[in-house]
Amino acid sequence: MPTDTVRYGMISTAKIGINAHIPAAVKSHNSEIVAICSRFDGPAKQAAEENGIGRWYGSYEELLADPDIDAVVNPLPNSMHHEWTIKAAEAGKHILCEKPIAVTMDEVREMTAAAEANGVLLVEAFTHRLNPHMRRARQLVGEGAVGDVRHFEAVLAFTSRDTSTDVRLKPELAGGGLWDAGCYSVSAARFILGGEPVRAAGFAADSGNYGVDTSFSGLLEFPGGAIAHMRSSVEQPGTNMGEVIGTKGKIRIPHLFEEDTPLVITNADGEERVETFAGEPRFVVQFNDFSECVLTGKAPEFPPEDGLANTAAVLALYASASSGQITAVERV
Structure with missing residues (x-):
């Protein structure tokens, strides 16, 4: 793995991945989406070409087998978070999982155990x-x-x-x-x-x-x-x-x-007062923070136990x- 950039794969061509995660990764200083996949060749190829992503795969399994991917974004439908987060962990990939992290307590616990057993990070993507x-x-x-x-x-x-x-x-x-x-x-x-x-x-x-x-x-x-x-x-x-x-x-x-x-x-x-703020786009902050944890070993602010409580x-x-x-x- 490079020392300054985490290489991500996007599991599926879900809209939030295309519209939010991919643009954010472009602006991140330590993150890059290098591959995208779908269940079929056509959507994956189209998404890769339209978004300047170098590699595409016609199955989730192929993306997880790519040795040049360090982490994945999992924006699959809610019922699929459990299965593919565990498979990603078993493939040695860190996982940024879209919310909700899972839909049962047992699922979250099993996902957490898989991440721990394989030495990878798992964070629920509440931006x-x-x-x-x-x-x-x-x-x-x-x-x-x-x-x-x-x-x-x-x-x-x-x-x-x-x-x-x-x-x-x-x-x-x-x-x-x-x-x-x-x-x-x-x-x-x-x-x-x-x-x-x-x-x-x-x-x-x-x-x-x-x-x-x-x-x-x-x-x-x-x-x-x-x-x-x-x-x-x-x-x-x-x-x-x-x-x-x-x-x-x-x-x-x-x-x-x-x-x-x-x-x-x-x-x-x-009596009323107003405080104003200016900050980086939240999806960019999320990539920066998660990738920093991957690169440096820093503990995530929101571990999977937070997802379990939610x-x-x-x-x-x-x-x-x-x-x-x-x-x-x-x-x-």
Whole structure:
């Protein structure tokens, strides 16, 4: 492996890989996507040619067998993360796995064990927590700037453009609004509040009989009494925001994902101030950080155990929605 650059393979031609990961790798100072694959020759060849990638493969197995690939990005559908992350680990590749890391606790544990057994890194690709406004919000909450937190809200909603082909609407691929979008809200709550939820209450709707939730609302109770409200949807107008409310003030995050999003901070007297930020694109930061860990042996800020905790919270929300009962979040 080169001493200054991690060579990545992209497993599949998924849109987030093409639209987000590949452009970010070009801007990264220590990362390069050198190969891409698909289940068939045609899509892989086309994606490689259109994106200036030197090698392409008509199967996932061929890419994993390439000795000149150090790490992979796994943006496959949710149900496939487990299988191909383990196979990548067994091939000696570090893995940057798109969220959600997996869809059962056992899957996450098996993926973690495979990474450890083969001496490779595994990180769940939540990019929003790398943004400067998210990190500042966490700092302010930790410093007591809003007093005791009583409420947190995070919303991520959008409208699926093609319901006939959208993998988010396919139960066999572990689709669903909470798995796809709501997991970001759960991660944001855990990150900003700096703790793990203990109980969950969830409410799901399936508007098209798809077999998955098209809209989901959930509550997570944190130690100390803070309640986080999660809302996700693949059938609602685009909404993306977060807010922390405490006994001495509140912090509003107008957009969880944009790097230059400000924080609107209001004190108990209603006085408002705004903090502004400028940062590198979050996918670039993700590549820089992950590749630094690969190259230097530095421990990732977010190990797979963090993904296990996020999965536990999401599963508790789904269990509550199914049972109609408040559900304990599994401790990890």
